[in-house]
Amino acid sequence: MSDKMNSSQVVRKFKWLCLLVCLLSAVISGCASGKLNKARKDFYNGQLDQASGALSSPEDVSTRDQLLFYMEKGAILHHAGDYQGSIDLLLNAAALIKDQDVISASQQTASLVTSEWLTDYKGEYAERLLVHTYLMMNFLMLGNHESALIEAKQALEVYDTFPEACSADYFTRALIAHCYEALNEINGAYIEYKKLAEFMGDPAPVARKLCVLARRLGFDDEVEHFRQFIPESELKGSRDSSAGELIVFVSQGKSPVKIPHNIVLPPSIRFSFSTYESRGSYMPPPSVGPLSKSVVPDVVSTDVGEILKASLKERLAQIIVKETARVVAKEAIAHNINDDNLEVLVRIAFFLMEVPDTRCWETLPAYMRMIRVPLSPGENQIHLNAMGQTVAIPPIEVTPGKGPFYHYYSVRNGMGPLPPMGNPQPGN
């Protein structure tokens, strides 16, 4: 009789546990993340309108994935040419990142016996920086240099907070330097270009800028120093940026995504973690043409995968501590259950709940490149050629004597129709 009772109790408990596991699995895997996945799929199929439509409001995703909603849709709208829409979303992302600075005790406690999926997604350090990168690009595309500089300053704060993770993001630092330069803050621009040259190890892509700014600041020694990194052909040629510059933001490929890994120790201990895995091979920077022999475009690139991996590496100690604490907490709970059958069921439940957190910003490109091309008076018809694809940049008419202008263009390879050109902005 008592055996019968016990077995019926165990069955009842098992049912409850199954229900609990199912509920938690649904919560963890996020029924709402289906829309995020659809948007990403549509985006990579070049259907930007559908991708944007899949994420019509923040309620479309779980509250824990709000940051992903803003980041993914912000990137989608940027590449669709809706720069103001992208700004609105990414400003929300930046505000959310600031709010998430406070560690939530309730979420951390809950995640200690379940999974990391129960916590709000806070973004990898490099992703937090790239929010400001996209905002800078958006503001520049709209000709709003002042707001772009504000974002540049916020990006500098991220660099200062997470130097190891972000130092290899040369593209963002080049944008920061340009934002200072565009507002004639030449001291700030010079400092940022110089930092960029130091981090890259090769000052050649910014040597021209450093020479020009050093001359304006009266740093003659520095002018001589950086001149040696400018090709001889160009020094002899007639490169002249007084007619303005074309600045193209090129996004290529797909950024790496997180994939799950597990280490299982008998009887029921499961360590779960994620690593970034590439989704494509190396893509060389596009060639620019047709240009005269004395004109060499300046190209500054960021390998997005490298900075994402560095970000995850910087969090490694934190991840190991949390994972160990979770394993210890689960073991302690299971160990203290007096009923053997129930202990087995609880162990099974804990084992199944241990799912690695693979959330990440998936619409990022693999490479971000800033290409600067000096323009000549008259019509400038410039093409970019990459991996067999040619992108014809809308013709730029430069009127002599009207002063330098910056012409911005943002393009992503294989991403639907080409976006419009940004409005030309006076340079200095």
Add this chain to the structure above:
Amino acid sequence: MFRNFFKKSAFLMSAAVIVLMMVGCSATTRDISPDEAIHYDEGYDFSDKKAIVSDLVESLLNKPPLVSRLDDRPVLIIYGVANRTSEHIETDGITDDIRQEILQSGRARFVNKVQRDNIAKESAYQYGGNVSAETRLARARQVGAEYMVTGTLRSIKKKQPKQIRLKKKTLQYYSLTLELTDLQTGLIEWTDSAEIVREASKPFIGW
């Protein structure tokens, strides 16, 4: 008996938590005076705008050249205040307040730069054939500005270095510099700045 006590305690605890949550979640509103200084964090807010604008306008009106122009009310034009902070701050609000305070003092007049296009449109309309000649505005009677008011808002933010603690402190410095430039000579005739330094702390851990 122990089990009953445990059950009762658990029930009471749960009830208390629910009541606390409901109280915490209830929405409230209250009116506050625009003169009241309220800061939720170290960032720039409306209280700061009022304080720095008042200080600078007082300085502008009580120092040369405007202090010696009590009778003829010089004409000014106000250009935007450049935002060189690391926050998206609507600086048009600052220029609006500066203009309003100076106008209310009765010591100077302003050219309406913002409405120039609309003034031109209205003028063109009046000369378009629908407005009678007697009531039409006279052309070429607009007043040129004698001085230009410009400004720059800057900020410096400093965070407490990383260390083991429960609160994170931030120090924020703001300065608004205004300049009055004589449009004929190009000389800066007056300049002054107002500063705000604020420290704020934020807990590391929340609920």
